[in-house]
Amino acid sequence: MTSSIVYALDGIVGTGAPVISVAPVELSAPGRPVPLNVRVSAPATGTNLPVVLFSHGNGWNLDGYAPLTAFWASRGFVVIQPTHLDSRRNGFGFDHPFFPTIWTERIADLTRILDQLDTIEAALPGFAGRIDRTRVAATGHSWGGHTAQSLLGARIVDEAGHVGEDMSDSRVSAGILFAATGLGGDDLHPFAQANFPFMRPSFQEMATPTLVIAGDHDQSAMSSRGPDWFTDAYTYSPGATDLLTFYGAEHALGGIVGYEVAETTDENPERVAVIQRMSTAYLRTALHVDASSWPAARAAFSDSLDPIGRLDSR
Numbered sequence: 001m002t003s004s005i006v007y008a009l010d011g012i013v014g015t016g017a018p019v020i021s022v023a024p025v026e027l028s029a030p031g032r033p034v035p036l037n038v039r040v041s042a043p044a045t046g047t048n049l050p051v052v053l054f055s056h057g058n059g060w061n062l063d064g065y066a067p068l069t070a071f072w073a074s075r076g077f078v079v080i081q082p083t084h085l086d087s088r089r090n091g092f093g094f095d096h097p098f099f100p101t102i103w104t105e106r107i108a109d110l111t112r113i114l115d116q117l118d119t120i121e122a123a124l125p126g127f128a129g130r131i132d133r134t135r136v137a138a139t140g141h142s143w144g145g146h147t148a149q150s151l152l153g154a155r156i157v158d159e160a161g162h163v164g165e166d167m168s169d170s171r172v173s174a175g176i177l178f179a180a181t182g183l184g185g186d187d188l189h190p191f192a193q194a195n196f197p198f199m200r201p202s203f204q205e206m207a208t209p210t211l212v213i214a215g216d217h218d219q220s221a222m223s224s225r226g227p228d229w230f231t232d233a234y235t236y237s238p239g240a241t242d243l244l245t246f247y248g249a250e251h252a253l254g255g256i257v258g259y260e261v262a263e264t265t266d267e268n269p270e271r272v273a274v275i276q277r278m279s280t281a282y283l284r285t286a287l288h289v290d291a292s293s294w295p296a297a298r299a300a301f302s303d304s305l306d307p308i309g310r311l312d313s314r
Contacts, residue, residue: 003270005308008300009277012293013284016074018044023062024083025123027116029109033098034090036109038062039081040120041073042127050135050287051117052077053110053151053172055144057257061087064258065141071276077283078131080120082109086143094195103198106147107167110138114171135287137174139279141256145180146201149233153206156198157184163202174286175210176279177240179218179251182225182232192222203237210240211282213275215249217266234312242298244278246271246309271308274301 024037039062042049052072056064061083069079084106085092092099113120114136121128140148150156152175156164184193184200192199199222214230223229234243246253252264254271281297284290301311 003273004306005300005304006270006273006277008304009274009281009297012296012300013075013277013280016071017046017076019070019073020044020124020127021070021073022124025120027112027119029112032085032105034085036112037083038113038120039069040078040123041069041081042078042124042130043073043076046076047130048132049076049078049130050132050137050283050289052079052137052139052283053113053148054079054081055106055110055138055140055147056081056084056087057140057142057144058086059088060144060257061089065256066258067272067276068256068279072280072283075280075284076289077287080113082113084109084144084147100197103146103196106143107150110147110151111169114169133171136172137176137283137287138169138172139176139178140180141178142180142251145177145233146198148175149177149180149201149203149206149210151175152208152210152239154233154237155202155205157200157202159197163205166205168205168208172208174283175208176213176282177210177233178213178256179215179230179253180212180233181220181222182229183236187223187225187229189222189224196222201232203233203235203240206233206237207239209286210237211242211244211279211286212240213244213246213253213279215246215251215253215266217248218251220251241314242282243312244275244301244309245312246275247307249309274308
């Protein structure tokens with residue numbers, strides 16, 4: 001699938017290289033009720049490769065989101081995807097005694113990955129010494145966006161209004177949030193208030209450079225707010241300097257969760273192709289691969305004669 005905007009963006013992010021992907025790679029996670037398994041995807045060649053952590057949405061696993069993760073790997077990034085405890089593979093329902101702490105375990109999964117990059121390097125044949133550990137981005141979709149934003153500096157507000165502990169990670173220098181949940185409070189539906197006490201983020205402390213991607217038709221079942229709820233990270237964070245809002249996009253943003261996935265209610269291959277390329281351009285600039293990639297991509301997106309979304313920057 002090729003359109004004028006996709007063609008223009010291809011000139012910025014280039015063509016893909018062959019990718020090596022290995023899964024499952026088991027990492028040490030003492031006290032975790034099931035092993036922590038990750039997928040590692042990387043270009044077959046190259047050195048000094050930046051790292052992108054990707055946190056999946058509720059119920060997913062390390063096999064999801066190939067439209068994003070495989071694309072990033074083909075453009076020069078080491079992409080690491082954990083299977084979090086809330087994955088349907090684990091079967092931990094709302095009544096499971098471990099469920100109330102899953103949100104903190106999700107964050108811990110990402111820090112465990114960064115702590116064990118030696119193990120990850122050893123898992124791919126011929127991969128030792130090819131990771132650049134000084135260039136790391138945290139990314140995620142939906143609940144995964146909430147997980148990633150904690151490493152970027154967002155905090156949780158308790159019922160008394162107190163801002164919680166800082167769970168950011170200094171090793172992470174950039175982020176991308178896809179359809180990440182917004183502020184909590186009275187707008188949350190009773191189910192969310194009862195089962196997701198962590199869904200009360202404060203973005204005031206999130207200073208890490210971040211791109212926020214949302215859909216203008218994404219109506220959450222968790223909040224009475226409209227689609228603008230998914231743009232709160234941009235509205236309230238000093239670090240989120242760019243917001244991409246796609247016209248007609250719902251929660252799957254056209255299909256980033258996987259090819260031909262049933263939960264994609266707004267299938268749109270062109271939208272996915274643009275998200276692939278815009279996110280890659282952002283990562284290339286934010287992780288110091290090419291300073292010109294993101295400015296060029298922003299210009300190409302804004303100059304499109306048939307826009308499929310809006311770009312806000314500050």
